[in-house]
Amino acid sequence: MTPLRRKIVAGTALAGSACALVALATGIFRPAAVSASRPIVIKFSHVVADETPKGAAALYFKRLVEERTQRGVLVQVYPNSELYKDKEELEALQLGSVQMVAPSLAKLGPLGIGEFELFDLPFLFDGYASLHRVTDGPVGRQLMARLDEVGLLGLAFWDNGFKEMSADRPLVVPADFRGLRMRIQSSEVLDAQMRALGAIPDAMALSDVYAALASGVVNGTENVASNFLTQKMYEVQAFLTLSDHGYLGYVVVVNQTFWNQLPGSVRSVLDEAMKDATRFANDIAKSENDAALDRVRKEGKTQIIELSPQQREAWRAALSSVHEGFQRRVGKRLLEDAYRAIGSGRTEARRS
Numbered sequence: 001m002t003p004l005r006r007k008i009v010a011g012t013a014l015a016g017s018a019c020a021l022v023a024l025a026t027g028i029f030r031p032a033a034v035s036a037s038r039p040i041v042i043k044f045s046h047v048v049a050d051e052t053p054k055g056a057a058a059l060y061f062k063r064l065v066e067e068r069t070q071r072g073v074l075v076q077v078y079p080n081s082e083l084y085k086d087k088e089e090l091e092a093l094q095l096g097s098v099q100m101v102a103p104s105l106a107k108l109g110p111l112g113i114g115e116f117e118l119f120d121l122p123f124l125f126d127g128y129a130s131l132h133r134v135t136d137g138p139v140g141r142q143l144m145a146r147l148d149e150v151g152l153l154g155l156a157f158w159d160n161g162f163k164e165m166s167a168d169r170p171l172v173v174p175a176d177f178r179g180l181r182m183r184i185q186s187s188e189v190l191d192a193q194m195r196a197l198g199a200i201p202d203a204m205a206l207s208d209v210y211a212a213l214a215s216g217v218v219n220g221t222e223n224v225a226s227n228f229l230t231q232k233m234y235e236v237q238a239f240l241t242l243s244d245h246g247y248l249g250y251v252v253v254v255n256q257t258f259w260n261q262l263p264g265s266v267r268s269v270l271d272e273a274m275k276d277a278t279r280f281a282n283d284i285a286k287s288e289n290d291a292a293l294d295r296v297r298k299e300g301k302t303q304i305i306e307l308s309p310q311q312r313e314a315w316r317a318a319l320s321s322v323h324e325g326f327q328r329r330v331g332k333r334l335l336e337d338a339y340r341a342i343g344s345g346r347t348e349a350r351r352s
């Protein structure tokens with residue numbers, strides 16, 4: 001059993017038994033509301049490996065829900081784009097083919113709610129604390145409300161971490177990006193980010209990235225260390241710069257029609273399990289990325305580049321225009337509210 005799996009099992013046993021007691025004591029969950037012969041099935045599709053913050057949290061959520069409902073609700077987790085790729089999983093959710101997904105915040109633009117791309121702005125957060133002031137505050141609530149317009153309900157924000165840049169050549173100064181074809185997620189902000197660096201952005205599904213890097217269709221990409229490791233990008237990227245220039249995180253969403261037809265007692269159990277799974281995801285996010293980076297180092301196939309404060313400042317300066325462009329696209333107000341929540345010092349050292 002990997003250390004991460006051990007954590008999921010141990011955490012689940014604890015939280016599960018505590019909750020079962022609470023449920024019994026309060027009578028919140030009434031098994032009679034769910035027929036044992038026909039359990040409710042929640043298909044939870046996502047695009048990353050089990051051994052990542054999102055993958056582990058999805059499995060943790062599954063265990064909590066199945067224990068707390070005595071398997072009256074089954075959560076079937078489909079990782080690694082097994083069922084649907086990035087764009088398809090959101091369409092499948094809207095059509096009711098799956099009931100729960102957790103896309104990265106960068107992937108909601110195609111649904112017409114590009115405000116979530118706020119999180120893609122380069123050098124916006126100075127670490128997890130300022131990020132949480134946005135997700136847990138009025139800006140987060142405002143964004144969650146937008147999901148309503150597309151028939152979805154946002155249950156939680158799940159952390160991942162700060163992205164690094166990789167390529168088939170060293171990326172040290174902004175000019176190093178000139179002419180490189182860089183894979184991005186489907187976000188206009190990320191498109192603008194790569195263009196500001198002089199690179200050519202290429203939006204593609206995560207499941208296509210390894211082959212695109214291996215064949216040279218793209219020269220490089222950006223991602224968190226846990227995805228860089230588990231998608232085996234380290235095998236086909238000779239250089240990784242620890243830039244921490246942007247954030248990658250998720251919103252866990254369900255189809256509203258599905259949610260509204262669930263018995264209230266089941267919704268309560270799911271809500272509680274989601275709170276616990278969110279705590280779990282956010283607790284492991286940083287350590288999982290740190291551990292993944294160590295593994296990449298040990299694999300020895302990718303040269304890891306550290307930026308000096310001056311070099312990092314040059315990246316930040318080269319990317320500052322992306323903030324202005326975003327303001328034109330989604331409005332000054334949202335951006336100002338986010339800046340206010342983040343507070344000063346948003347360009348300082350990160351990953352704390």
Ligand code: LMR
Pocket residue numbers: 047048054086103104160185205206223227248
């Ligand atoms: C990516 O496509 O690179 C990420 O959004 C994948 C993920 O879900 O972490």
